[in-house]
Amino acid sequence: MEIIIKPKKFAFLNLKEIYEHRDILFFLTWKDIKIKYKQTLLGFSWIILQPLLITFVFVLFSKAINFSLGDSKVPYTIYVLSGILLWNLFSSAIIQTSNSIVSNAHIIKKIYFPRIFFPISALFVSTFDFLISFIIYIPLMSYYKIYPSFSVIYIFPLVYLLLAMLILGIGSFFAALNVKYRDVKYTLPFLIQLFFFISPVFYAHNLIELNWLKNLYYANPLTGIIELFRHSLFNTPLYFHGLKISIIFSIIIFFTGIFYFRKMENILADIT
């Protein structure tokens, strides 16, 4: 085994190194999950209660203003909940990943392993919460007699992959930026709120009819991701052209974020 240390030139993620250190990634995730559930009083129940409460509000809201999903026959409750679950994963993961470097500064200054593990493990912790909260979804679906098609087996992983790329792209970008400019974190809640309204969380994408606006709308990858998720659950129609735009933007955001993170990675230990 030979380690050569030289002034860093830019390089994309070192996949071999990531694989060799995979135990660390596991333990980082494991530690944060443990701590999270040890410290919160409500623990698991909060993760389940929170999306239910929001859904309840939107159901009331839809009744009040006679909000409709168009020609879809999917009950609004379960429709909106699917969006909120995915949305929750997105928003909590963005906040956690963006904070992951600053909050682990004490480790970064003392121990070396691939720094990308911090945002990745933050994503995994949020994913764990998502899986827990998804448990409520299954009985609800059988209550409304909605059975997903067989395609979930490959569509779910695809949905997760696209979402993970989007989160890691945005999250690692902000994680690195946050080290240099501490005021960045104040812009995040705004950004997340913005995404809530420009993504089809509590409404259906077919509300938008203008063609050019529709394309722009899908430039937000979350639109395509949520639609794909719902397509596999409720067999709602899929707008393929839009999905393609979402996927392309997901990939662009992922690479941009990772590139910036890698560029900043070398000086993280010196400035955190």
Next chain:
Amino acid sequence: MKPIITVESLGKIYRIGTLQSYYTLRDNILDTLSLKKKTKTFIKALDNISFEVYPGEKIGIIGKNGAGKTTLLKILSRITPPTEGSAILRGKVASLLEVGTGFHGELTGRENIFFNGAILGMKRDEIKRKLDEIVAFAGIEKFLDTPVKHYSSGMQMRLGFAIAAHLEAEILLFDEILAVGDAEFQDKALNRMQSVSNQKGRTILFVSHNMTAILTLCEKVIYLENGNISFFGKTTDGVNLYISKISETNHYYEINEYDVYKYLKILNISVKSEFNNIITLSDVIEIIIDLLVYEIPSEKFHVTLKLKDFLNNEIFTATHWFKNIKLNIGYNKLTCYLPSKFLNVGYYCIDVYVFNVNECILQIKDKVRFRIHDSKKDSLGWLYNEGGILYPPDLTWKIEYK
């Protein structure tokens, strides 16, 4: 034999500006808009360092604060990249810049062992296999499943070190781990490091300010000065050089005028002999403290001196108070006389403390250093060069023979 560590013209430059730990976007915008031209200053934390280490060698890295010791270790641990040159490490590296990095109070001892072990580079099975050994070494059997926040700081430290002590790596990089903990812990840590390196032939790079530890553990030292290697060779020579360098001109210490304390202010501390500034074995040594007293808080308000040898081992502590000499309001010149032919040749250090009853109000540590030279007038000739901190005493001897 191929060296296990090869370092070649390694350098690290920091921009002074980056010393500010973070910026806000506002700072940046204002800086860009401001008309003042900012001059960027660079500091060379490490400047063109080259050396080689062979398998099984134990190398101490010494030098003043800011000489680049930690930077060197951080580069070798890959925490921060160098700006020039290269280093090749031929073997698995475990670096320990701190004991118990990433410990979390909410997690139990067991959980922390797994987490800390993992981030230090242990595989999961390896940790499982060594768990009992680590727990026994740290002496925390009873508390293994107790959250670490209930541990005493000593226990946390022992646990942290125990994990590190069980790392399987050919190259071990240690930074100042002996600076923490009580004497017992330090002994244990030092012994462990010695036995690990002796039995398994591991290579150790050890940064410390503790010269006793360096002398016990290391065969060779790298002495860093302002980012350069000013000495690389036998430990005793390196330590002596270091000691003589840091001991040079501190016979007189003037206290910063901004340091204001309750009750009094120490103006300066100086050490000299009756006649001149070079102190020899046959001189009476005067330790003079000039101080201003504003207020006498109690009867037991006094100054204490502590004499230490060049390795920072304490020799004695003394106070004027037992001699019924008391401080007065206003200017005081307090002189303590060390008799001639009392201390041996060598370097010494004086710490000054001010106490009110048992509360320490002020301390001045490691600032005043002096050297005792041999004197030609001395009749005992060679004897003092044999070492020891006391002047060869006038003992009573007896011999019986048949």
